[in-house]
Amino acid sequence: xxxxxxxxxxxxxxxxxxxxxxxxxxxxxxPYLFWYVQYPNRGLQFLLKxxxxxxxxxxxxxxxxxxxxxxxxxxxxxxxxxxxxSALYFCAVRDMGAYKYIFGTGTRLKVLA
Amino acid sequence: xxxxxxxxxNKVTEKGKDVELRCDPISGHTALYWxxxxxxxxxxxxxxxxxxxxxxKSGLPSxxxxxxxxxxSVSTLTIQRTQQEDSAVYLCASSLGFRAxxxxxxxxxxxxxxxxxx
Numbered sequence: 001x002x003x004x005x006x007x008x009x010x011x012x013x014x015x016x017x018x019x020x021x022x023x024x025x026x027x028x029x030x031p032y033l034f035w036y037v038q039y040p041n042r043g044l045q046f047l048l049k050x051x052x053x054x055x056x057x058x059x060x061x062x063x064x065x066x067x068x069x070x071x072x073x074x075x076x077x078x079x080x081x082x083x084x085x086s087a088l089y090f091c092a093v094r095d096m097g098a099y100k101y102i103f104g105t106g107t108r109l110k111v112l113a
Numbered sequence: 114x115x116x117x118x119x120x121x122x123n124k125v126t127e128k129g130k131d132v133e134l135r136c137d138p139i140s141g142h143t144a145l146y147w148x149x150x151x152x153x154x155x156x157x158x159x160x161x162x163x164x165x166x167x168x169x170k171s172g173l174p175s176x177x178x179x180x181x182x183x184x185x186s187v188s189t190l191t192i193q194r195t196q197q198e199d200s201a202v203y204l205c206a207s208s209l210g211f212r213a214x215x216x217x218x219x220x221x222x223x224x225x226x227x228x229x230x231x
Contacts, residue, residue, distance in 0.1 A: 099169070
């Protein structure tokens with residue numbers, strides 16, 4: 001069965017410092033991996049996805065994520081955090097033959113000024 | 114429309130009452146999904162529509178939950194005899210469609226309906 005784990009409920013980082021939000025996954029075949037962000041009272045917004053190709057994927061707002069097949073991880077990163085990056089981040093996986101996402105429980109990122 | 118629209122944005126209802134939540138997807142999006150976001154539970158899949166039919170209803174928690182979609186557009190999620198455990202944010206998403214084996218399209222989510230059952 002497919003699953004996604006986000007081991008941290010909350011991540012705190014100082015503005016200007018690099019940030020990492022962790023995600024590990026379990027799927028039976030080749031995964032499609034996604035990151036979404038949710039700002040207060042807003043729907044989820046797509047950040048980036050990994051389908052195939054380069055392991056380092058670049059997305060919106062300066063975010064990037066690294067696909068690591070051996071560690072079954074897809075951690076979200078940004079070199080320099082902004083206070084406006086504070087939000088709830090969801091990792092999701094979709095099997096190649098599936099139409100629905102399996103989401104992690106979310107990680108709340110707090111960037112401190 | 115320009116985005117996925119959900120109404121109402123907030124709903125407070127008494128236990129035992131029925132509620133209807135509405136989703137207006139992006140024009141032309143044939144696939145529509147309902148998810149539920151509960152505190153600490155992540156996003157839970159409820160139902161998937163392709164056009165007006167629902168090939169996957171496996172996530173609906175009980176027979177108190179039902180959903181329909183008409184004209185390949187607007188969808189309504191109905192919860193009958195609401196219970197306190199139904200309190201959550203209900204999110205709707207739409208996409209251009211699904212093709213088996215393809216990378217497919219990402220979802221566009223609405224802002225959700227926050228349901229509180231008191």
